[in-house]
Amino acid sequence: MAFAYFPHTDADVNAMLARIGVGSLEELYADVPADVVYRKEYDLPSAMSEMEIRRCFEGLGRKNKPVTVMCGCGAYDHYQPAVIPALISRAEYLTAYTPYQAEISQGTLRYIFEYQSMIAELTGMECANASMYDGATAAAEAMMMAMAATRKKTRVLIADTLLPQVAEVVRTYAKYHGVVIGTVAHKDGNTDLADLKAQLEAGDVAGVLVPSINRFGIVEDLTGFADAVHAQKGLLMVYADPSALAVVRTPGEWGADVACGDGQTLGIPMSFGGPYVGFLACKKEHVRKLPGRIVGETTDVDGKRAFVLTLQAREQHIRREKANSNICSNQSLMALYVTIYLSLMGKQGLKEVCNQSYGAAHYLHDQLVATGLFAPVFDRPFLKEFVLKTTIPVEKLQQALLDGGFFGALATEEGYVSFAATERRTREEIDRMIDLIKSI
Amino acid sequence: MKYYDKLIFELSKPGRCGYSLPVSPWNTTADALPEGLRRTAAAELPEVSELDVVRHYTNLSNMNFGVDTGFYPLGSCTMKYNPKINEEMASLACFKDIHPLQPESTVQGVLELYYNLERSLSAITGMANFTLNPFAGAQGELTGLMVIRRYHELRGDMKRTKIIVPDSAHGTNPASAAVCGLDVVEVKSKPDGRIDIESLRPLLDDTIAGIMMTNPNTLGLFESEIKEIAKLVHDCGGLLYYDGANFNPLLGMVRPGDMGFDVLHLNLHKTFSTPHGGGGPGAGPVGVAAHLADCLPNPRVVLGADGKYQLLTSETSCGRVSGFMGNFGVLIRAYTYILSLGKENIRMAGPLAVLNANYIKESLKDCYKLPIDMTCMHEFVFDGLLDKSTGITTLDVAKRLLDYGFHAPTIYFPLLFHQAIMIEPTETESKETLDGFIEVMRRIAEEAIANPEELHSAPHNTPVRRLDETTAAKNPILTYRESLCKK
Numbered sequence: 070m071a072f073a074y075f076p077h078t079d080a081d082v083n084a085m086l087a088r089i090g091v092g093s094l095e096e097l098y099a100d101v102p103a104d105v106v107y108r109k110e111y112d113l114p115s116a117m118s119e120m121e122i123r124r125c126f127e128g129l130g131r132k133n134k135p136v137t138v139m140c141g142c143g144a145y146d147h148y149q150p151a152v153i154p155a156l157i158s159r160a161e162y163l164t165a166y167t168p169y170q171a172e173i174s175q176g177t178l179r180y181i182f183e184y185q186s187m188i189a190e191l192t193g194m195e196c197a198n199a200s201m202y203d204g205a206t207a208a209a210e211a212m213m214m215a216m217a218a219t220r221k222k223t224r225v226l227i228a229d230t231l232l233p234q235v236a237e238v239v240r241t242y243a244k245y246h247g248v249v250i251g252t253v254a255h256k257d258g259n260t261d262l263a264d265l266k267a268q269l270e271a272g273d274v275a276g277v278l279v280p281s282i283n284r285f286g287i288v289e290d291l292t293g294f295a296d297a298v299h300a301q302k303g304l305l306m307v308y309a310d311p312s313a314l315a316v317v318r319t320p321g322e323w324g325a326d327v328a329c330g331d332g333q334t335l336g337i338p339m340s341f342g343g344p345y346v347g348f349l350a351c352k353k354e355h356v357r358k359l360p361g362r363i364v365g366e367t368t369d370v371d372g373k374r375a376f377v378l379t380l381q382a383r384e385q386h387i388r389r390e391k392a393n394s395n396i397c398s399n400q401s402l403m404a405l406y407v408t409i410y411l412s413l414m415g416k417q418g419l420k421e422v423c424n425q426s427y428g429a430a431h432y433l434h435d436q437l438v439a440t441g442l443f444a445p446v447f448d449r450p451f452l453k454e455f456v457l458k459t460t461i462p463v464e465k466l467q468q469a470l471l472d473g474g475f476f477g478a479l480a481t482e483e484g485y486v487s488f489a490a491t492e493r494r495t496r497e498e499i500d501r502m503i504d505l506i507k508s509i
Numbered sequence: 510m511k512y513y514d515k516l517i518f519e520l521s522k523p524g525r526c527g528y529s530l531p532v533s534p535w536n537t538t539a540d541a542l543p544e545g546l547r548r549t550a551a552a553e554l555p556e557v558s559e560l561d562v563v564r565h566y567t568n569l570s571n572m573n574f575g576v577d578t579g580f581y582p583l584g585s586c587t588m589k590y591n592p593k594i595n596e597e598m599a600s601l602a603c604f605k606d607i608h609p610l611q612p613e614s615t616v617q618g619v620l621e622l623y624y625n626l627e628r629s630l631s632a633i634t635g636m637a638n639f640t641l642n643p644f645a646g647a648q649g650e651l652t653g654l655m656v657i658r659r660y661h662e663l664r665g666d667m668k669r670t671k672i673i674v675p676d677s678a679h680g681t682n683p684a685s686a687a688v689c690g691l692d693v694v695e696v697k698s699k700p701d702g703r704i705d706i707e708s709l710r711p712l713l714d715d716t717i718a719g720i721m722m723t724n725p726n727t728l729g730l731f732e733s734e735i736k737e738i739a740k741l742v743h744d745c746g747g748l749l750y751y752d753g754a755n756f757n758p759l760l761g762m763v764r765p766g767d768m769g770f771d772v773l774h775l776n777l778h779k780t781f782s783t784p785h786g787g788g789g790p791g792a793g794p795v796g797v798a799a800h801l802a803d804c805l806p807n808p809r810v811v812l813g814a815d816g817k818y819q820l821l822t823s824e825t826s827c828g829r830v831s832g833f834m835g836n837f838g839v840l841i842r843a844y845t846y847i848l849s850l851g852k853e854n855i856r857m858a859g860p861l862a863v864l865n866a867n868y869i870k871e872s873l874k875d876c877y878k879l880p881i882d883m884t885c886m887h888e889f890v891f892d893g894l895l896d897k898s899t900g901i902t903t904l905d906v907a908k909r910l911l912d913y914g915f916h917a918p919t920i921y922f923p924l925l926f927h928q929a930i931m932i933e934p935t936e937t938e939s940k941e942t943l944d945g946f947i948e949v950m951r952r953i954a955e956e957a958i959a960n961p962e963e964l965h966s967a968p969h970n971t972p973v974r975r976l977d978e979t980t981a982a983k984n985p986i987l988t989y990r991e992s993l994c995k996k
Contacts, residue, residue, distance in 0.1 A: 072854045074590055074782075075861055076939035082861075085868040085940060089884075094860040097867060097884055098762060100731040105767050112632040116851025119594050125848060126841075130603030132618030138608050143832060146608070150528065152559060154600065156566045164575030164591050166583055167788040170917050172908070172971040173510065176573035177787040180566070183517050186989040190552040196987040199788070202644035205832035213688070234832045241806075241828030245655050245689045288546045316539040318548050331832065341619050342609030342833025343644070344790035356985065362788065366992050367981035369973040370966075374514060379981040386680035386922075390693040395647045395684040402786030409566060412517050415556045418528035420539070427542075428535020450542050467612070476611055496534050 072116070137498055138339070139433070139470070139477030141454045141489035142284065143204070143232045147312065147422065148493050149336045153409050157402055167362070167398060171377045172369075177401065178376035181364040184408040191314040191411075192328035193321020194350035199362035200404040201396065204331025205238035207347030208278060208308055210360050210394055211329045212239050214351070215276025215304040216248055217393040218326075218358045222275035222303065224249045226268055228260040230283035231308060233482070239278065253277070258287045258447035262294060269301045276304035276327070281317060284481065286430075286454030286489065287447060288317050295324025304355075310334050311348060311407075313452050315419035316427075320350075327351045335407040336414075346403035357383055360394030425492035426453035429499065433490045436503045446485050454489035456481055461509055473505040512972040513568040518989045520565060521555040527562050553990070572972045573787075574916055580942050582869075584888045584919035584931025585679070585727065587757045587779035592849065595782065595842035604841060609833035613819055620818030623810040623834070626844045627794075633847075633855070634756075635766025636773060636796030640805040642835040646754060649774025649793025650685040650721075652806055652830050656772055656797060657719050657748050658689060659804040659827040666746070669718040673709070673747075677702050677728065677923050682721045682752060691718060701881050702728035702925060704738060713741055719748035724768070725755050725886035727923040727931075729866065739769030748772060748801075756780045757935065758863045758887035761855040771798045781843035792839040806830045861936035862887040865943060869932055872947045876954035880926055887935070893928025894957055901957040901964050903928040908975065909956070909967040913949045 077085075082094070091097060098106060117125065138146040157163070161176060168174030168181075181199045188197035201207040212225045225243065227236055229252050243250045251274075254264045260279050268274070277298045282288050291307070298305040306327040307320035312334035320328035332346040333339070351359055357380065365379035381387060386397060414422065430453040437443040443457040459466060459478075463486060466478045478486040490499065539547075557565075575581070581588035598604075607616060627639040643649040654672070661669045672691040674682045675698055683693045694717075697708040703726065720742050724732045732738065742749055751765045751773035757780045759765070765773050777783045778791035785791070797805060803825040811821045820834075850858065863886055870879065870889045877891040893903050907917035907930070919931040934943060956964055968974060986992050 072850075072857070074592065074849070074937050075854070075857055076937070077861055077864075081940040082864065085864055089864075089867045089871045091867075091884070094864060097860065097863045098731075099884060100733045101763055102733060102736060105736070105763055107635075107762060107764050107767065111761070111852040111855055113629055113850075113852040113855065114848060116853050117848045122594060122598065122845055122848050126598045126601060126845075127603075129618035129622055130601055132621060133603055133607060134615040135603075135606065136608075136611065136615055140608075140610075142610055144609050146606075148530075152527075152562060156563065156570075158596065159567070159570045160577035161570035161573040161575050162787055163596075163784045164577045165573050165787045166581070166586055166588060166785040169583075169919075170574070170907070170911060171976050172968050172973055173572070173574040173911050173916065174787075175512075175972050176569040176571065179516065179569050179572070182987075183989070185987055186516075186518065187552075187554060189988045189990065190554060193548075195991075196985075202648060202789075202836075203832045206644065206648070206830070232832075234829065237807075237829040238832065241655070241830060242688075244828060245658060247690045288542060290546060292545070314548065315552060316542065316547060318546050322548060338605040339608045340605050341607045341611075341616065341837040343831070343836040344838050345832070356987070363985075363987060365981040366986040367977045369976050371974055373512065373973050375973040375976050377976045377978055377981050379978070379985055379987075382982070386684075388684065389680045390683035390687040392680075392684035392687060395651055395681055395688045396645075397647050397681050397684075398645050398789045398791065400644075400790050401788035402784075403790055405566075405787070408517075409562060412555050412557060412562045412565075413527040413559065414554070415521075415526055415528065416551055416554045417526055417556070418530065419552075419554065421528070421530055421533070424538035424540075425530065425533050425535065427539040428533055428537050431537055432535060450546060452539060452542070471612060471615065476608055476615070479610060492530060 136474055136476040139475050139490060139502060140479045140487050142479050142487055143234060144339050145334050145489060145491055146339060146493050147334055147336050147491050149338055150413050152413060153406055156409055157405050162402060162405060168378060175376060178364050180405050180408050182376050184404040185364060187408060187411045188348045188350050191311050192309060192350045193319030194328050195353040196356050197348060197350035198359050199364055199399040201347030201349050201361060202400055203343065203345045203347045205235045207329040207349045208235050209239050209242035210349055211278065211306045211327045212243060213246055213393055214327060214358050215306060218304055218355055219275040219302060222273050224251055224274050226251045226253050226274055226277045228253050228279040230255045230260055231280050232284050235308065258285050258449045259289050266297050269297060272301055274301055274303045276306050278306040278308060281307050281309040281320060282313055282452060285447060285456045286451040287449040288452060291323040313423060316423040326355060332407045336410040337406055344400060344403050346400040346407060358393060361396045362399045422492050429490035429494045433488060433499050436499060440507055453491055456485035456487045459486050469505060469509045475502050510972050511571050513572060515565060516989060517555045517565055520557045520561045523556055525556045525558050527557050527559045579914050580938060580946055581916040582918050582932045582934050583916060584933040585754055587933060587935055589782055589935040590937035591782055591784040592846060595845040598845045599838045599841040617818055620810050622844055624812055624818055626840055629847045630794060630796060634773060634796050635764030637799035638802040638805060639794050639796045640809060641794045641840050642806050642831045643793040643795055644831060644836055645789060645791045646774060646776040646793045647681050647685060648830065649795050650681060651689055653750055653772040653774050653795045654685055654689040654691060655827040656801055656804040660801050661718055663825060668716050671716050672718050673712055673720040675704050677726055677925060678721065678723060679727060702726055702730055703732055706734055706737060713745040715746060717745055717747040719750050721750040721752060723752040723755050725758060728881060728890050729885040729888040730883065731886055735768045758859045760859040761857060762859040771801060777839055777843040782846040783839050783842040790836045790839050792836045858936055865934040865936060865938055869934055869943055869947060873950050876951055888931055888933035890926060891930040892926040894954055899957040899961050901961055903930050905964040905967060906953055909953050909964050911968040911971050915946055915949065
């Protein structure tokens, strides 16, 4: 039976078997013990044509309920410019592998170099790697980087205000990597410098991971953090939203040694959590501890400018069990995604996204408070996300929003409700949600 | 392919823009943030028009080689065709515009897809349960090892801190083990690359957490003594980990669960046809035997008694390895592929991959050195040219292949041979394509004698030629800003 992805005719198979000198395809598996060859029918559906597959997926799609997203907690509904899917679907990008053969991979290598440059610009750091899986794993790698960069330290501190899923992934990696994780408390929604200093005194802290914008949406004031951490010879690591870095103080400006975070806010569709792209950037002095792929500029034998994977002596395929990280790829196509996004948005566009998100979120915040059913928790500056206290039972509020086609009011562990708005949210949508809440 | 020398930053001109946003309906801006929390100097992002962006990235793409461009026999990477229907299904709006924390009631279609894909992978591999959360093969490995450690921990068996890894293993195996806090014990392979059971036996005691195996191994040979190895490792209380990097030849023929493996990862971007994307995103699902299901990472998709799909978080889990639920977009593609294969076509996938590999091997072994002359699985390794007198290296052969319009095979891996050339054709390549490759490989062998200089200096007609990698590593220039400074 012919199948579109297998080009072999019966005549081809016979001719090839003859060249090999065996009588059947099964004979090629002579080294496999007979009792482990699977002879039963596979418990799978029968092969589907494209038309049948389309119907199957449309059926699955109908089982999802579309909602207007009014919250974030690590994934945000930013706009995806039309240019990007058109370009990243080019087969020359999509169907290539890691750029091992640099001579025929200059497209990939150049956009990674551009990506590294843009991430360094946004974070205020000196260099960046070719990308990580997502923000949470980038944070975990930053934690292991701090362990590798400092000597004889056993602990890493993380802020209580980190996104919960990021903290959880860091804790998982730390547990198996043999790192003790401590938590720095917050004071009125901002990581507490006094608590940090007290915990640093033991002298066993390799690094401290704090968010630039935290799980309450608050833009944190990290004044004095770098000095405190550096005084104990640790690394300051800042988890940041790269979109917000067009306007908020950068990890570099806070004196961070490492910056990490998730590039999803750079126009990547929410896609139920992936694929996104993690970023990891650092001061140049730490570049040899930076995990993952790194692209550098060089020349070819004719003197032409060219790009190549470099500093590979750091990597797992060379260092094996001595490696600091096991990552051996990057999230390349998504790195291309954000590189194109940042090229389109440029200096002004990214600021405008922040401004419009700021405007929408503050309008939403003020309208919610004006209903008399919500009250601010912290008196701190925010950009596009915030938490409130509410007098409405949280589950009842969430259900009412869902019934009206909105997804919002995510509960924090303290019982606050979290909202967010991006440049995609309109006054009409927000007003409609406010009316809905008033009618509860 | 055409050389194009610009970086996007070099097209920038103050005042140009490539974006289109509505006029802001709001009367506030982020300038209202306190000054001490605002960035001072603007990020130097390019200012370019939309057409500038489109031309630039189209021109860059012209310097790239992909599976759609031509034959890509990169060993251990399984560069099979990436079907177009997969891409279309992954970009459907009903899957793209979904927030990862939406209530389960609004994402039943998504969760059903996770559930069905997990069931399908179970049917294909013989493992009881799966997590689809790991983002890549390497992360799948790490997750699998976390599952193993958690399993021993839950049993209160804290002595098991060592993991056995064959010397022929890919470097990621020992690296994953080290990141997971396990001590690596290397087991020797026999001259044919298979695990030496007599070397394995004395390593097995109550400190062994498990063994990591790639089967077929990195030489493309099936570990025919697998059932005995499984018994020995299980008898000492250890678990068997299956590195799915080389699962493709077994697709439709052999299930790792039936060989005695307890934990495995699959590379959906290899065996299940999702595109490599220049290095990612991929996906590295982890499958386990029933007794390890409780150790899988959080959260898991389960089917409730009410017929509704739910996300389950458990205390016995090894933890959380991804911010949300992995690379969902990649999972959609893999599920599409499995539906296309169906229970009928899957039976031919592995065998045709094995046929293609053996066909190339038999057609070239009179001019390339075949150190292990046996039936291979999906890939095999030459140790350079047969005639060693020419001084032509594997690197020269690989670079010359680029001139002829082929991607090079994997070179200098595995480390067991000095001039390794590892070739994996996959099942989606036709006899004609293979014949074309064979002809060129033979021509290169002739050139090695007649015109070696042409090979030493290859490639000649690629957008750039051999690169100065030494200077790149000695004085790394990693950003555009740095590049400007050095000039």
